[in-house]
Amino acid sequence: EAGVAQSPRYKIIEKRQSVAFWCNPISGHATLYWYQQILGQGPKLLIQFQNNGVVDDSQLPKDRFSAERLKGVDSTLKIQPAKLEDSAVYLCASSLGVGEQPQHFGDGTRLSIL
């Protein structure tokens, strides 16, 4: 089966600019996660979707971050405006359903803020 697809792989922007990341989960996976992995740290959940509804967005900085999964398949994560501390790898993961393991991870998007 095809894995979780993410794009772009790398992105460099200046602070205060905006950026968007795309994720296509494994076919049939109802649950989609976005994690932020800052260098030297473990991934931290930003937002979790079940189909096109939000399950958990308690750690999402909503003043600058937004995410959507309009048709319950692929998803977009946006940052506007970006800050220096947003430099990180953004990982997308999917699973069959809420609470189902394992989560399957994409290769991530590495974001650098200048």
Next chain:
Amino acid sequence: GNSVTQMEGPVTLSEEAFLTINCTYTATGYPSLFWYVQYPGEGLQLLLKATKADDKGSNKGFEATYRKETTSFHLEKGSVQVSDSAVYFCALTGPYNQGGKLIFGQGTELSVKP
């Protein structure tokens, strides 16, 4: 809240050496415990898991036992190979499921020399 603490890296070993990476957790109730591995430039992959006390997870020569009394889930391998060089993350999902989100430790980098 729930948390995971791992031994700090990097850990450098010679090929065929014995590996232990320590992991302890804090959680109310009985979480499920996981080890994920991240090879350079790739996303995370599930290595092994244990869902209840005294369970032993194993895969590719790696083992970890869920120890409730010491709240630990240490990763071990009897003889490491150069190809095991990667970053290893201990993680948990909260008891009562809590949506299945993973809470990760900070990661331990392993480097195996020929």
